[in-house]
Amino acid sequence: MIRRVVGFHQDEEGDWVAELSCLHNQHVRHQPPFVERPWVQTASGRAAAVGGEIECPLCDRAELPDRLSTVHTAGPFDADSLPPGLRRTHRIADGTWGCLRVLDGETVLTMETNPPISVSLKAGEGHPIPPGVPHTLSIDGPVSLTVDFLTRDESHLSGSDPPNGVSSATVSSSSAPDMPSGGDSTVRGWQLYKAGQVDGARATFDTILAATPEDYSAVLGRGRCQRHLGAYQEAIADFTKAHELRPRAARPLFERGAISILIERYDEALTDYEAAAILEPAYPGVASYFAELYLYTGRAQRALVLSERASRDEPTNLVHRINIAHARLLLGETERANHAYDAIADLHDPGKGITGAAIALQDLAQMRSAGIEPPGMVSIERRLKKR
Numbered sequence: 001m002i003r004r005v006v007g008f009h010q011d012e013e014g015d016w017v018a019e020l021s022c023l024h025n026q027h028v029r030h031q032p033p034f035v036e037r038p039w040v041q042t043a044s045g046r047a048a049a050v051g052g053e054i055e056c057p058l059c060d061r062a063e064l065p066d067r068l069s070t071v072h073t074a075g076p077f078d079a080d081s082l083p084p085g086l087r088r089t090h091r092i093a094d095g096t097w098g099c100l101r102v103l104d105g106e107t108v109l110t111m112e113t114n115p116p117i118s119v120s121l122k123a124g125e126g127h128p129i130p131p132g133v134p135h136t137l138s139i140d141g142p143v144s145l146t147v148d149f150l151t152r153d154e155s156h157l158s159g160s161d162p163p164n165g166v167s168s169a170t171v172s173s174s175s176a177p178d179m180p181s182g183g184d185s186t187v188r189g190w191q192l193y194k195a196g197q198v199d200g201a202r203a204t205f206d207t208i209l210a211a212t213p214e215d216y217s218a219v220l221g222r223g224r225c226q227r228h229l230g231a232y233q234e235a236i237a238d239f240t241k242a243h244e245l246r247p248r249a250a251r252p253l254f255e256r257g258a259i260s261i262l263i264e265r266y267d268e269a270l271t272d273y274e275a276a277a278i279l280e281p282a283y284p285g286v287a288s289y290f291a292e293l294y295l296y297t298g299r300a301q302r303a304l305v306l307s308e309r310a311s312r313d314e315p316t317n318l319v320h321r322i323n324i325a326h327a328r329l330l331l332g333e334t335e336r337a338n339h340a341y342d343a344i345a346d347l348h349d350p351g352k353g354i355t356g357a358a359i360a361l362q363d364l365a366q367m368r369s370a371g372i373e374p375p376g377m378v379s380i381e382r383r384l385k386k387r
Ligand SMILES: [Zn+2]
Pocket: 003, 020, 022, 023, 024, 056, 057, 058, 059
């Protein structure tokens, strides 16, 4: 579905994110040689892109954007009180999402997304409706339903975590609230980190933090470097500091919990993950954090169910699919695990900058060092290394 670009902000790693009229965000990275978008690096290039059109696959899947809040609930309606306008094909205004909730009975919601969505909803079920998308309710028999209207209330955002977050629709990098707090040198630190120059990145973040110890983005960045360099206690100290700086943000807790898994302190990981998931239930990839913990604590079946559901919800998230493969391996379903690993091996994870095979191999090495070595693991590692 075509949406309009209404502004840009930088995430805390300095990458540019387009804000769309549908309230979704989309990374617009300049990543030569894979993606050439030099215009996104300049204020004039971004200004020229505002008002332009961009394909939004999340709208076609009717995925509710992050951080919306309900501003109004219409209903409950029954078959008699349902306004006639809701039975005809209609649309929700720009900038507002709907969420149909069925309290009792059953209704079929049909939406002109691409491809069209048609879902039958029963009592207790609900479905998001994107702005501006023609949709129809068909009712056959008794029903009770409400429609929530959601939009983004920017006033609640202070102190929240920037990634996938929202800023005002601004183009000027200097006034964007999600501008990494340390400015250009923090962005430089993240660029070094992503380019694999982790020692240089850590030195850059050290320098920033010597001058501005409260720089949240730099604290997160140094934590990541410490983790990468195996300095787990220092990484935990940095993520603890980041948590103190932004107590309502989920990211520091997810990051710290992930370190606890690496040092086999699974109870501490679970405590952090649970606290983080309460703060931000829709945190991107949240299921992958829990799935990984389940994989390491002998609950592979639970990891499998969670990752399969998450993979349907977030089909572009490679980590869910990798966790499905790991869970099958641990469950002794070697053949299905093989297929699952083969399917992800050559895919490229844009966030981590490596292939699915490389991520899976890192995970398997970590499992072995934690004493988890299911039958078939060695042959799968051999297969993945050939990629
Ligand atoms: Zn969208």
